[in-house]
Amino acid sequence: MSPRKPNEQPVLELKNIHKSFGDRQILKGVSFNVYAGEMLGLIGPSGCGKSTILKIICGLLEPDEGEVIKRSDEIGLVFQGSALLNSLTVRENLAIALQRRKLGKGEENRIISERLKMVGLEGYEDYSPTKLSGGQQKRTSFARAIVNDPKIILYDEPTTGLDPVMSTIIEDYMIELEEKLQAACIVVTHQYSTWTRAADRILLMHAGKIVWEGTPEEGINSEDQYMKQFAHATREGPMLAGAFEG
Amino acid sequence: MTTSAPRDKRLPNPYRMVEDQFAIGVQLLGQVLILWFQTLSYMVRGQIDLKETVRQAYMIGVLSFVVVGITALFTGFAMSLQISRELVQFGADTAIGGVVSLALVREIGPITAGVIVAGRVGSSVAAELTTMMITEQIDALKVMRVDPVKFLVVPRYTAALVMIPTLSVYAMFIGLIAGIVIAQGAANVPPDTFMDSVKQTILDRDFSVHFLKSIINATLIIMFSCAIGLHTRGGAEDVGIATTRTIVWTMISIFILNFVVTSLTYAPR
Numbered sequence: 001m002s003p004r005k006p007n008e009q010p011v012l013e014l015k016n017i018h019k020s021f022g023d024r025q026i027l028k029g030v031s032f033n034v035y036a037g038e039m040l041g042l043i044g045p046s047g048c049g050k051s052t053i054l055k056i057i058c059g060l061l062e063p064d065e066g067e068v069i070k071r072s073d074e075i076g077l078v079f080q081g082s083a084l085l086n087s088l089t090v091r092e093n094l095a096i097a098l099q100r101r102k103l104g105k106g107e108e109n110r111i112i113s114e115r116l117k118m119v120g121l122e123g124y125e126d127y128s129p130t131k132l133s134g135g136q137q138k139r140t141s142f143a144r145a146i147v148n149d150p151k152i153i154l155y156d157e158p159t160t161g162l163d164p165v166m167s168t169i170i171e172d173y174m175i176e177l178e179e180k181l182q183a184a185c186i187v188v189t190h191q192y193s194t195w196t197r198a199a200d201r202i203l204l205m206h207a208g209k210i211v212w213e214g215t216p217e218e219g220i221n222s223e224d225q226y227m228k229q230f231a232h233a234t235r236e237g238p239m240l241a242g243a244f245e246g
Numbered sequence: 247m248t249t250s251a252p253r254d255k256r257l258p259n260p261y262r263m264v265e266d267q268f269a270i271g272v273q274l275l276g277q278v279l280i281l282w283f284q285t286l287s288y289m290v291r292g293q294i295d296l297k298e299t300v301r302q303a304y305m306i307g308v309l310s311f312v313v314v315g316i317t318a319l320f321t322g323f324a325m326s327l328q329i330s331r332e333l334v335q336f337g338a339d340t341a342i343g344g345v346v347s348l349a350l351v352r353e354i355g356p357i358t359a360g361v362i363v364a365g366r367v368g369s370s371v372a373a374e375l376t377t378m379m380i381t382e383q384i385d386a387l388k389v390m391r392v393d394p395v396k397f398l399v400v401p402r403y404t405a406a407l408v409m410i411p412t413l414s415v416y417a418m419f420i421g422l423i424a425g426i427v428i429a430q431g432a433a434n435v436p437p438d439t440f441m442d443s444v445k446q447t448i449l450d451r452d453f454s455v456h457f458l459k460s461i462i463n464a465t466l467i468i469m470f471s472c473a474i475g476l477h478t479r480g481g482a483e484d485v486g487i488a489t490t491r492t493i494v495w496t497m498i499s500i501f502i503l504n505f506v507v508t509s510l511t512y513a514p515r
Contacts, residue, residue: 058389075389083386085378096397097390144390 009071010035011184012057012152017066019052026052028208029066034184036151039174041199041216042188043230045239048205050188051080054154057186072152076145076183080157082137084129090116090140091125097147115143118180119173135166142173146181153177155187159194167191171198192233196220204230206239274495277473282465284395285403298401306367306402307409311416314362318417321358322424325349330433339433343440344447346425351452352512355418357504360463363410364496368471371402372492375475376485384476394476403468410464411457418456455511462503470496 010033019027026049034040042050055061057068058075084093094112103111116122119139129137138158145153155174159167175198178185189195195202196216204212204219204227212219212227220231229237288294329345375398378384384394422444429435471492478488 055385060385060388077386077389079382079386081381083382085383085386096387096392100391144386 008035011071012186013067013069014053014057015067015069017053017056017063017068019049019056019061019063026208027056027063030205030208030210031066032203032210032213034152034186036184037178037182039178039185039187039198039200041195041202042186042205043190043195043202044205045230046190049208050205051156054156054186054188057152057154070152072150074148074150075152075154076148076150077154078138078141078145078156078158080160082129082134082141084137084140084144086128086130088129089125090121090127090129090132093129093140094144094147097144101148111147112143115147116140118146118177119143135162135169138162138166138170139173142170142177146177149181151181151183153181153183153185155185155189157189157191158187159189159191164193167193168197174198192231274470274473277477278469281395281399281473281476282469285399285469288396288400289404293396293400294404295397295401298397299404302401302405303409305370306363306405307412310359310363310366310409310413313366314359314413314417315420317362318355318358318420319424321354322346322350322421323428325354325421326425326428327432330429330435334433339429339435340439341443341447342429342433342435343425343443346429346440347422347444347448348452350418350421350425351448351456352508353504354421356414356456356459356463357500358417358421359410359413359460360467360500360504361497363406363413363463364467364500365493367406368467368492368496369489371468371471372475372488373485375472376478376488379476379478380481380484398476399468399472402472403464406464406468407461410467411460414456414460414463451511455507459504459507462507463500466499466503467496470499 012034014033015031017027017030018025030049030053032040042053044050052061054077056063057070058077084090085096088096091109091112094115095108098108098111112125113122116124119142121136121139121143124132124136124140129140132140142158158174159170162170171194174185174187177183178198187194187198196219199216202212202214202216202219203210206226212222212224214222214227219227222228222231225237226239228234229239326342326346329349330339330342333339333342333345375384378398387394387397426437426440429440430437474488474492474495478484
């Protein structure tokens with residue numbers, strides 16, 4: 001993380017976000033800020049509302065209550081399942097994101113080749129996503145997310161389902177992109193290696209609320225009952241208490 | 247050992263079921279109408295991706311030619327055989343061409359092409375769009391500020407507006423060829439006599455109605471399949487449910503609107 005300037009404004013601010021689906025209250029007043037050049041890790045058990053927060057930030061969902069202040073409209077989102085359009089080639093998948101800039105063909109191809117090179121996929125422009133491995137699909141998804149130089153990058157479970165070596169490669173790309181683009185990044189993850197290696201700061205969520213905040217190092221050594229249980233992956237603790245009873 | 251939740255053994259309330267289905271139907275019709283207006287607004291402004299439209303025209307039209315041709319041929323055979331048999335009994339064998347062509351131009355052509363394309367294309371569009379919803383591809387488009395209606399629906403609808411009327415005319419001609427073959431083989435009516443009867447019977451208005459019906463079919467097939475596909479969430483099972491829903495709704499609406507157009511244009515005054 002780059003050092004923060006005095007009086008620096010956050011690129012992204014969430015203020016008291018509430019969201020319900022039917023009778024189920026998913027988010028119960030979530031607030032946090034993310035600054036340029038910072039990677040925020042959003043961690044917590046399944047169903048605690050992490051992915052809902054990402055969808056609210058990028059406008060796919062509206063909060064029931066609260067406010068999202070974005071100091072940049074350019075947002076890149078890396079989906080858990082890559083979400084590449086299978087009927088298009090890798091180049092066309094990236095070109096869709098560039099469409100609204102109305103660039104010439106030459107400029108468009110130059111940007112696409114440059115972004116693919118950044119994620120180690122040069123020469124794959126004309127491949128169909130279905131012909132790529134899981135790791136290559138994920139990297140294509142990265143290239144698509146950064147094609148417009150976003151100032152906010154969101155990662156939804158970027159390393160889930162990948163082997164440990166590919167997870168490390170993806171985490172390295174995330175760290176590299178954060179530094180190169182000086183973007184405000186949020187990574188939603190369960191993976192221990194991802195939040196400990198890639199995140200500068202972590203927020204632990206439980207039942208729609210933030211229950212702990214700190215650095216990954218503080219998280220690993222924390223005596224907080226929630227953080228301790230999550231970091232050490234034990235059954236003893238307040239999370240999921242009673243989930244296996246009855 | 248696994249235990250399942252106790253199943254509700256009460257019989258479903260039929261009144262409640264009808265009410266639920268009615269609400270679902272009204273909601274779907276609303277979604278279809280909104281989608282249609284959004285699609286038309288893009289088309290009127292000329293915002294059509296030609297490359298994707300050509301690809302969709304190939305998928306919708308060219309790949310349907312064989313199946314529509316075979317269906318129209320055998321429908322034409324069966325219908326001509328029945329008509330020939332009855333008309334020969336009354337000594338009206340020279341009218342076979344006229345009666346066969348009337349049925350083909352007014353009803354069988356558009357209905358055959360509509361039903362076959364609804365089964366082949368409507369189901370595949372619904373399955374494709376539902377899968378795109380489930381795998382977050384539609385969300386990815388929205389995040390990139392690309393309207394899924396412009397990107398996915400407009401090219402499909404434009405292609406269908408060209409290809410489904412083409413398939414209807416093609417089905418009509420194949421049916422006519424089947425009629426000529428049966429009239430010659432079963433009733434000894436030479437092709438020239440058959441075609442004379444066709445020319446005397448068919449009016450320009452019949453072709454206009456034929457065209458109108460095929461345009462309506464194209465609209466129903468694409469709008470129902472896209473509206474259902476773009477509003478379905480869930481998992482693999484929902485892809486199957488969306489496909490079935492699309493076929494049921496499209497078929498029902500094709501037959502109802504076909505009757506409405508026929509009654510408005512051919513009802514005795």
